[in-house]
Amino acid sequence: MTDAQMDVGASRAPTAASQRSVLIIEDEANIIEALKFILSREGWQVFTHSNGHDAFDAIQRHQPDAVILDVMLPGRSGYDILRDLRAEPGLADLPVLMLTARGQSKDQDMAQSLGANLFMTKPFANAQILDALKQLVGG
Amino acid sequence: MQKKPNAADGPVGDRIRVKRLSLGIRQADLAKAVGISAPYLNLIEHGRRRIAGRLLRDLAQALGVEPAHLTQSAETSVIAALRQAAVVPFAGAIQTEPAEQFAGRFPGWAALMIQAAEHGGALEQRVAALSDRVMHDPQLAEALHDVLDAVTAIRSTATILAEEQDIDPSWRNRFTRNVFEDATRLSNTAQGVVEYLRTGSAHAGSQAISDLDRVNVVMRQMGYDFQLLDEKGPSAVADLVNQADLQDHPAARQLLQAHLMQLAQDAVALPYQRLQGVTADAQSIMDFQAQHAVPWDRLMRRLAFAPARADAPMFGYVACDISGGFMPRKDTDLLQLPRAGAGCAMLPLYQSFLQPMRPLQMSIANISAPMQRIETLSFAAYEGPVRPGAPAQLRAHMLYWADHGAANADILHVGMSCRLCPAPDCPARRITSPLAGA
Numbered sequence: 001m002t003d004a005q006m007d008v009g010a011s012r013a014p015t016a017a018s019q020r021s022v023l024i025i026e027d028e029a030n031i032i033e034a035l036k037f038i039l040s041r042e043g044w045q046v047f048t049h050s051n052g053h054d055a056f057d058a059i060q061r062h063q064p065d066a067v068i069l070d071v072m073l074p075g076r077s078g079y080d081i082l083r084d085l086r087a088e089p090g091l092a093d094l095p096v097l098m099l100t101a102r103g104q105s106k107d108q109d110m111a112q113s114l115g116a117n118l119f120m121t122k123p124f125a126n127a128q129i130l131d132a133l134k135q136l137v138g139g
Numbered sequence: 140m141q142k143k144p145n146a147a148d149g150p151v152g153d154r155i156r157v158k159r160l161s162l163g164i165r166q167a168d169l170a171k172a173v174g175i176s177a178p179y180l181n182l183i184e185h186g187r188r189r190i191a192g193r194l195l196r197d198l199a200q201a202l203g204v205e206p207a208h209l210t211q212s213a214e215t216s217v218i219a220a221l222r223q224a225a226v227v228p229f230a231g232a233i234q235t236e237p238a239e240q241f242a243g244r245f246p247g248w249a250a251l252m253i254q255a256a257e258h259g260g261a262l263e264q265r266v267a268a269l270s271d272r273v274m275h276d277p278q279l280a281e282a283l284h285d286v287l288d289a290v291t292a293i294r295s296t297a298t299i300l301a302e303e304q305d306i307d308p309s310w311r312n313r314f315t316r317n318v319f320e321d322a323t324r325l326s327n328t329a330q331g332v333v334e335y336l337r338t339g340s341a342h343a344g345s346q347a348i349s350d351l352d353r354v355n356v357v358m359r360q361m362g363y364d365f366q367l368l369d370e371k372g373p374s375a376v377a378d379l380v381n382q383a384d385l386q387d388h389p390a391a392r393q394l395l396q397a398h399l400m401q402l403a404q405d406a407v408a409l410p411y412q413r414l415q416g417v418t419a420d421a422q423s424i425m426d427f428q429a430q431h432a433v434p435w436d437r438l439m440r441r442l443a444f445a446p447a448r449a450d451a452p453m454f455g456y457v458a459c460d461i462s463g464g465f466m467p468r469k470d471t472d473l474l475q476l477p478r479a480g481a482g483c484a485m486l487p488l489y490q491s492f493l494q495p496m497r498p499l500q501m502s503i504a505n506i507s508a509p510m511q512r513i514e515t516l517s518f519a520a521y522e523g524p525v526r527p528g529a530p531a532q533l534r535a536h537m538l539y540w541a542d543h544g545a546a547n548a549d550i551l552h553v554g555m556s557c558r559l560c561p562a563p564d565c566p567a568r569r570i571t572s573p574l575a576g577a
Contacts, residue, residue: 028288030317034295037310041303072284101287123259123291126298 020137021045023064025055025081026099027073035068038126044133052076056084059091065137068129069116071100071107079114086115095136099124151195153243154209156184158202173197186240238301248315252297255322258329259290282328289325293318350391352478354467357383357395363469365402366446369411373403398467402444409433409441417442419452419540421500421516428498435498435518439538443469457488458536460522466534473513473541475505475555483553483560484567488537491517495533502542506552506562512542 022039026032027050036046049058052073059067059081067085071078078098085091098116100107111119118132159169170180173194182188183198190198199206242249296314299306306314361382367375376399385392417427428438436458443456455471463481476482482489487501499517504510519535554560557569 028292030292030321031288031295033313033317034292034299037299037314038295101284101291122287123294126295 019043019045020066020133021047021062021064022066022068022133023047023049023059023062024068025049025052025058025073025078026068026070027051028070034126035129038130039133042130052078052081055081059085059094060088064094066095066097066133068097068099068133071098071111079110082111082114082116097129097132097136150186150239150243151190151209152184152186153240155180155190155198155202157243157246158204158209159184162202164202169198169201172201240304241301245315248300248318251315251322252293252300252318255293255318255325256297258322258325259293285328286325289321289328292321293325296321349478350388350394351465351467353385353388353391354395354398355470355478357385357391358398358467359470363444364446365399365406365444368399368403369406369446372407373400376400376403394467402440405437405441405444409437411441411445414441414445419454419514421514424516424538425498425500434520436520436534436536439516439518439536442538452540455539456537457539458534459488461492461531461533461535463489471539473505473511474539474553475507477556480556481569482556484557484569485551485553485565486537487515487517487551488535491519491535491537492533495519495521501551503539503551503553506554506560509550509552512544512550513539514542515539 020043022044024032024035024039024046026035026048029050032048032050036048039046047058047062047064049055053075055069055073055076069078069081073081078100082096082098085094085096092115095117096115097118097120098111099120099122100111101122108119117136120128120132159166166180166184167177170177173180174197175194179188183190195206195209199209202209296317300311300314300318361379365379367379376396379399380392380396383392383395385395413431414427417423424438424442427433428435439454439456443454453471455469455474457468457474457476458466459482460466465476465482468476470476485503487499487503490501491497491499496519499515501515501517503513503515505513515537516539517535517537519533522532522534525531552562554562554565557565557567557571560568562568
């Protein structure tokens with residue numbers, strides 16, 4: 001599933017040629033919808049993808065400025081996708097925010113060792129996501 | 140001069156509109172009844188005109204309510220709960236006005252969202268309480284992963300609904316529908332988890348996380364019914380071990396065998412008939428022990444594992460060596476103990492190591508059920524001879540049971556383990572907990 005910018009009413013941020021884009025790779029439709037809404041309202045161009053099978057292809061296709069990547073995905077885990085990402089020369093530096101429903105330290109350790117820039121456990125606050133993305137790509 | 144819209148007027152207008160709609164009165168008819176134009180009433184209902192005095196009284200009269208009904212923050216608790224539903228500790232509080240507006244305009248959805256958030260909160264607590272098991276149980280982990288996903292979606296969506304003022308109605312409807320869907324999913328998953336936990340013992344053998352856990356699971360499956368040991372003594376041990384589904388776990392078999400042999404010896408040394416006068420009372424137990432000079436550990440095991448009788452009090456029993464490692468035990472619903480790893484350092488069980496050979500009587504309460512008072516008797520005893528220069532081997536034993544007296548604020552609260560304990564200022568904390576201070 002891939003969506004272009006959604007109509008969520010007036011964006012709070014100016015939409016300019018420099019508009020930042022983010023790809024959400026998450027299999028929970030309602031989480032995707034909420035994230036899309038808040039990010040679009042803040043001026044982000046939001047793409048979404050809901051499975052692990054071809055998530056890597058989606059990243060290559062959209063070339064986003066940042067990726068929000070769930071760990072538990074159908075098909076392939078977020079860890080596997082992150083590992084591929086970091087091995088791909090053109091995408092090795094792409095900022096990645098990992099999401100997981102598990103809060104064990106080993107998950108965080110795993111994410112960090114594979115090169116995740118930030119790690120967040122569910123349930124999170126919308127403001128946390130926005131802050132994290134700003135931290136990753138500025139703006 | 141037109142007055143600027145005042146956010147504080149919003150809820151008043153909302154209440155007028157909600158009340159009018161609930162009575163099936165058209166805007167034009169209500170406006171006519173109070174002598175104003177329909178467009179002006181429309182502005183009032185949308186918070187764009189301040190309202191007070193006579194007009195407020197007239198509108199209240201026309202709607203059949205007291206003026207205070209329209210002006211008072213009658214939904215204070217709803218708003219507070221709604222705000223709570225959208226708040227997470229590090230995100231800060233949401234603005235008051237949108238929450239009031241939302242509660243006033245969509246009371247049904249607000250109630251649903253509050254309910255969903257409370258439900259989510261309760262489930263989060265349950266997730267924490269079960270986390271020890273989750274870490275080793277993929278089936279349960281998947282269910283609880285689903286719970287967290289649903290909670291995440293509800294929290295995120297609830298925040299949007301409560302914070303965002305200018306959402307397109309179609310989006311608002313979409314999000315409220317999503318909250319409803321996720322709340323329903325939460326409910327279904329919660330029921331599934333409860334059912335799984337209720338019946339899970341039938342499969343628990345394959346889910347046990349250690350040999351000790353296997354033994355505890357097997358004994359629980361057997362209902363701690365070791366009547367055979369009282370009837371036949373040690374010769375019944377082999378039969379009981381063979382009944383246990385531990386063929387593929389020789390170490391667990393051996394552990395069960397050793398434990399049952401201990402229970403059999405206890406039964407021979409302290410026939411149940413002698414325990415008839417002992418009640419679930421610390422003084423009664425201590426008096427019996429003093430009178431009969433029965434070893435404390437034997438007395439505790441006998442009381443806990445004695446043949447089940449309808450009139451017998453329900454005792455729980457747990458023991459550990461000086462490293463804190465647990466031995467086979469008898470669990471009850473009163474006390475949550477980890478299936479693996481160290482327990483709460485506040486447990487009287489551990490405290491008894493500080494005073495070996497002296498019974499320790501303490502009242503405690505679970506931090507997750509602070510009103511349930513639990514009485515405990517603990518005793519730490521040396522195992523084998525104590526040789527100079529050699530490390531002393533001690534084992535601690537704890538018997539516990541429900542005390543029907545009310546727990547007070549001064550009672551010692553214990554958790555399951557540090558990781559899962561919400562106590563904010565526990566002096567015994569070893570590791571931080573995501574629940575601490577929650």
